[in-house]
Amino acid sequence: MSSLRDRYVHAVVRRLPVEERPHVGQELRASIEEKVRARTGPDPAEVERDVLVELGDPERLAATYTGRELHLIGPAVYPLWRRVLVLLLSFVPALVAVITMVVTVVDGERNPFVVVGEGLGAALMTAVQVAFWVTLGFAVAERNEQARPGLEGMERGLA
Template identity: 30%
Template sequence: MIDRYIYAVTRELPRKHHNEIASELRTLIDDMIEGMENHYSEEQKIEYVLRDLGNPKELAARYRGRERYLIGPNYYDKYILVMKIVIIAIFIGISIGTGFGVLFNFTNISEVIWNYLGTLFSGILHGAAWVTGIFALLEYNQISIKNEKDEDEWDPSQLPELPNEKAHISRGESIFSIMFTTILLTLFFFLPEMIGVYYKYDDQWNVTPLFNIEVLATFKFIIFIVFTMTILSELIKIIKGRWTVKIAIITSLLNVISAIIFVYVMYNTEIWNHEIKLQLEQYTPLSFERMLLLTAAIIIIIAIAESITVLYKGIKYGSTMNS
């Protein structure tokens, strides 16, 4: 029960302080138990001490302090992590797009450098503002990805079980997903003309843009929502760190909704470059509409399969634990 109490406190605090506070708490609890009268059983002593220390969330709040921040200690380490991921991803995305532009469209090198720096600055500024805005909103509203229960009468029996190792969510997978999604979002917003089919003709490389750039611009807000929902899903998993039923339901809904919106955008044939449609139909036995239908089916199947897998993990590893 002591381990469960320490876990319940430290999971509310920044990761870098977990070991230090866990060691401090364990020493405090042991000292309090040793100072009690011997006619109590060991189990009674532990329960009395934990009741005396109080609700783990309130104790964690005392460790954090009650000051108001733009980004408080409870979110700061995750904020810095996500900010680094987004900035690196934007740098990679814009660098790749500019690199392809230089390779396939030889222009004045000084103009390329200034355009690159301007686009990079704008992209990083937008990304930093977006990440800061989300975390500031979480901090301002004191939003927590946890079940809200009436804990006025806290009892040690309410302590969460120590999580199964398999219940832990891979931070590496979430980081990769956020980075990959941010790279794609960066290309869509800042260098959409570089997304296309590259081919060599008369010993010279050329690119046919995948999208009708003017029509794509009208869908940018919807595309932003899709990518934001994907990143938000991974961000929730990083914040929580383990599978629960609630997290599984939230991420499943975000995955399915973003897939449906993406398919809706994809099915607008005006968004595609007419030359691309002709080229694809020339080299494949399927019509462009058939290819869209096949792609949409694959996207929906993947989204449903991923949601089922996530729900299975949430039910299996989270149904017996307090969130």
């Protein structure tokens, strides 16, 4: 893998299913060669580099060959994901902060800065956890063919 072209083709085909790699690799090499021959320039390496830049990110190009989309939460469930996330973030961190402050006071802490600090720290950690787990749940559910009808039903129910 010495040439820039070879490295680019390798970066594309390594993201493809094994059975598609040889065919796509040959097709991509031929396409690059054709585009390079169609151009003129003082430095052939620079022309090749320009062609590869125009082809774009290898991961995006590989995704066009496989037909998969490159996003964590797709447009089909994004509105529902956003509504659920905003709803949970609107009260869960505040609730955890209040409970944490009450428990801190009950444990004997009298310094208000410590009490508030404990509550704010707990609220921040809770917000991060809520965002992570809701996003993970939607990402997994969106990729699970059996869960998609349920997500669509929830979307209509919350609309």
